[in-house]
Amino acid sequence: ETGVTQTPRHLVMGMTNKKSLKCEQHLGHNAMYWYKQSAKKPLELMFVYSLEERVENNSVPSRFSPECPNSSHLFLHLHTLQPEDSALYLCASSPGLAGGYTDTQYFGPGTRLTVL
Amino acid sequence: AQSVTQPDIHITVSEGASLELRCNYSYGATPYLFWYVQSPGQGLQLLLKYFSGDTLVQGIKGFEAEFKRSQSSFNLRKPSVHWSDAAEYFCAVNTDSGAGSYQLTFGKGTKLSVIP
Numbered sequence: 080e081t082g083v084t085q086t087p088r089h090l091v092m093g094m095t096n097k098k099s100l101k102c103e104q105h106l107g108h109n110a111m112y113w114y115k116q117s118a119k120k121p122l123e124l125m126f127v128y129s130l131e132e133r134v135e136n137n138s139v140p141s142r143f144s145p146e147c148p149n150s151s152h153l154f155l156h157l158h159t160l161q162p163e164d165s166a167l168y169l170c171a172s173s174p175g176l177a178g179g180y181t182d183t184q185y186f187g188p189g190t191r192l193t194v195l
Numbered sequence: 196a197q198s199v200t201q202p203d204i205h206i207t208v209s210e211g212a213s214l215e216l217r218c219n220y221s222y223g224a225t226p227y228l229f230w231y232v233q234s235p236g237q238g239l240q241l242l243l244k245y246f247s248g249d250t251l252v253q254g255i256k257g258f259e260a261e262f263k264r265s266q267s268s269f270n271l272r273k274p275s276v277h278w279s280d281a282a283e284y285f286c287a288v289n290t291d292s293g294a295g296s297y298q299l300t301f302g303k304g305t306k307l308s309v310i311p
Binding site (some may be wrong): 083085118120121122124127135169171179181182183184185186187188189191 | 229301304
């Protein structure tokens with residue numbers, strides 16, 4: 080595997096379910112990100128991790144819970160979601176410490192989440 | 196406030212025709228600019244980036260972009276479009292998050308359709 084991978088690619092869940100999204104980067108990067116992409120809205124940054132430490136949390140509801148056990152893996156744990164949470168969730172990684180002015184982010188293919 | 200504007204929501208061009216996608220940014224400091232492309236159901240792929248130096252930057256897939264500070268623009272161009280270029284294109288700028296770090300601010304995207 081190369082680049083940034085995400086599993087599953089598609090997920091359908093009920094509002095009472097608990098599920099997790101997984102992201103893995105094979106680039107040796109130090110920072111990882113979660114974004115939400117909804118129809119007709121710009122990409123929204125959700126969480127940023129730098130060397131496994133969370134450095135940004137952009138007012139995301141507590142029903143989304145990130146976890147970064149090491150610099151190669153990032154999870155997004157989901158529970159009691161709402162239908163408006165249906166979106167494409169994108170993971171990204173960057174080589175520098177997160178938030179560097181010249182840092183470049185590389186994205187995974189995304190997980191298409193549908194909440195019923 | 197920092198922002199990125201892509202004024203064209205949807206553009207249709209004929210295969211073999213030239214292409215220009217517009218991007219304007221609002222940012223007080225020297226910007227670090229990106230163009231990403233997203234094919235249907237996929238993540239974002241980096242096309243090119245500008246940090247400093249030559250204001251005309253070359254990217255992958257035959258794309259180029261020109262940074263014009265006086266116009267706060269970073270337009271993407273391609274001399275001859277191929278059917279496989281049909282996708283959504285996102286302009287982004289690295290902006291100060293206000294917490295001593297930087298984060299990507301994206302435009303809303305321009306969807307490109309290519310007709311034979």
